[in-house]
Amino acid sequence: MALLEDKPMVLTSHVDELHAYPQIFVPVMENYFRIVWWADFEQDKERYANQIQGVLVNGGLPRVTAELLDTLPNLKIVSTLSVGIDHLDLQLLKSRDMKVSSVPDVSSDCVADWGMTLLVAAARRLPEAIKSATDTTTPFNYNILGKKITGSTLGIVGLGRIGYGIAERALGFKMKVLYFDIIRQPEREAAVGLEFYSSLDELLPHCDFIITVVPLTLQTHGMMGREQFKLMKPSAIFINIARAPVVHQDQLVEALQNKTIQAAVLDVTSPEPLPPHHPLLHMPNVIITPHMGANSLESRRGVVEAGCESCAAAIQGVAVPREVVLK
Numbered sequence: 001m002a003l004l005e006d007k008p009m010v011l012t013s014h015v016d017e018l019h020a021y022p023q024i025f026v027p028v029m030e031n032y033f034r035i036v037w038w039a040d041f042e043q044d045k046e047r048y049a050n051q052i053q054g055v056l057v058n059g060g061l062p063r064v065t066a067e068l069l070d071t072l073p074n075l076k077i078v079s080t081l082s083v084g085i086d087h088l089d090l091q092l093l094k095s096r097d098m099k100v101s102s103v104p105d106v107s108s109d110c111v112a113d114w115g116m117t118l119l120v121a122a123a124r125r126l127p128e129a130i131k132s133a134t135d136t137t138t139p140f141n142y143n144i145l146g147k148k149i150t151g152s153t154l155g156i157v158g159l160g161r162i163g164y165g166i167a168e169r170a171l172g173f174k175m176k177v178l179y180f181d182i183i184r185q186p187e188r189e190a191a192v193g194l195e196f197y198s199s200l201d202e203l204l205p206h207c208d209f210i211i212t213v214v215p216l217t218l219q220t221h222g223m224m225g226r227e228q229f230k231l232m233k234p235s236a237i238f239i240n241i242a243r244a245p246v247v248h249q250d251q252l253v254e255a256l257q258n259k260t261i262q263a264a265v266l267d268v269t270s271p272e273p274l275p276p277h278h279p280l281l282h283m284p285n286v287i288i289t290p291h292m293g294a295n296s297l298e299s300r301r302g303v304v305e306a307g308c309e310s311c312a313a314a315i316q317g318v319a320v321p322r323e324v325v326l327k
């Protein structure tokens with residue numbers, strides 16, 4: 001896609017806001033657009049409203065509400081710089097005939113790398129080990145015993161691009177890999193030798209590690225709760241790199257407190273960050289990371305490029321790469 005000569009105006013989050021883009025990506029965006037930061041827009045909407053043709057979001061601001069759409073009469077696209085689209089009101093956008101794009105493919109390897117990293121970190125109790133070796137107030141401990149990964153069984157919940165990437169990596173660790181998905185995927189299954197389960201509840205009792213990698217939808221909302229934790233082995237390690245509401249967080253706390261399962265790793269929580277007194281922050285068998293699966297420099301740069309490309313295409317009135325088909 002050619003860069004636009006007369007750069008159109010696009011609204012996006014403020015660089016300092018949660019989920020906004022690190023300053024290093026701003027020049028990438030400015031190659032394509034005249035950027036209006038959300039905070040500036042908020043202060044003087046009339047100045048910008050008629051000129052804004054695209055909105056770039058990333059889970060946080062700008063919230064694309066009916067009110068925002070009413071304010072921007074020349075808006076052509078809402079482009080999210082993310083895989084997930086759960087923060088967008090797709091019904092609203094469809095009713096306004098708005099183009100929508102996401103970036104489902106660019107960061108898959110990076111997120112799959114992160115999924116395996118978290119699995120290894122939990123299995124080998126990495127945070128505790130680092131603390132023991134580097135925090136002089138903590139006893140140096142030669143006996144932090146982890147869980148063997150080689151030969152163990154991994155259950156992947158959701159065999160999309162990221163889930164499949166995790167399967168490929170797990171095979172390198174000589175793990176047995178099972179998966180649950182609402183759609184069976186024989187080609188992927190055969191390519192790396194996966195075992196399919198049509199029922200989540202039937203898959204869970206077999207797994208040493210379970211990782212959720214599903215999009216957040218009405219069907220996946222709360223799919224991991226008390227009943228599912230009870231079906232897991234008491235030695236199971238549960239990892240969520242999808243979206244927090246896929247898990248009943250309070251029921252996960254209960255399962256960890258009752259030792260229904262051994263440990264959990266959460267790259268996503270509700271809310272983010274958790275308040276200081278939240279029990280998950282104070283459990284030795286929990287690892288929490290700040291929603292950073294897609295955070296390699298390369299991946300984020302690619303995501304920003306791709307999102308800008310889609311946005312520019314819609315403004316030019318040509319086919320939009322990675323358009324989200326609104327049903």
Ligand SMILES: O=C(O)[C@H](O)CO
Nearest residue numbers: 059081082083084294
């Ligand atoms: O959906 C994604 O791409 C990541 O979770 C970042 O929002």
